[in-house]
Amino acid sequence: MTLSALLLAAAVTLTPVEAARADALSDSLRCVVCQNQSIADSDAALADDMRELVRQRVAAGDSDEEVRAYIVQRYGEYVLLRPRANARNLPLWAGPGLALLIGAIVMYLFARKAKDVPFEDEEDA
Template sequence: MIRPLLTSLLLCLSLVVSPALAVTPDEILDDPVLEGRARALSAELRCMVCQNQSIDDSDAPLAKDLRILVRERLVAGDSDEQVVDYLVSRYGEFVLLKPRFAWHTLVLWAAGPVALLAGLIAIVAALRRRPIREGSAEAQAVSQLSEEEERRLKALLGNTD
């Protein structure tokens, strides 16, 4: 009973710890401030091989090369913006996990709110077009006739009381 529990606990622990193993000890800078900046930048840059992981989380050889390049640029004295600009100039804006807001990315940024607005309009339109169910308050309000309408209806039907 204890053995399967211990095995599953170790498996879960290994899954939680595994992304932290992407940066190898030979990549880590001696200066903790520069290393912190490098880790922050690496978390914002896309692995060109994995595409949905940052280079900080990826084990791909290209991601390792990019991590080393980021650290080299920081040691050379580049600011965070200069490092990002350098990588964007080499690999394009696709290297950024969060694209910059610019006129050519406007469609990307506007797509979410536009889709939400279109969905809300579609829901309102569908609710306005739905048929009235029998027995509902709306159906009863529609089915109630005024006294004048009832007299005209009885006259048309030939029911004169």
């Protein structure tokens, strides 16, 4: 029996509040097959399995953070659509700001140098 069949056989019934929590959690988790799609939006079989895992953890009484931690433990931090900032991925978070700062400095230096160089038309006049 496949994992999908086992999970469907063990499908849990959630209250409306729990179902809303499970849906919100599913919106925040990435499908590892579809890459930039949440498991809520994905049609992949693995996304079905992941959604069912989320539903089971919510039904078991886990908090949102406990559910995320469980899914991250199984699939890695890549499954978070909004990754946490930590020392390991700090360059990814700081990269865009650093690139913008370097770009601004380069543009300033080019503009300053261009101001000092006369145009060819100005030399002829």
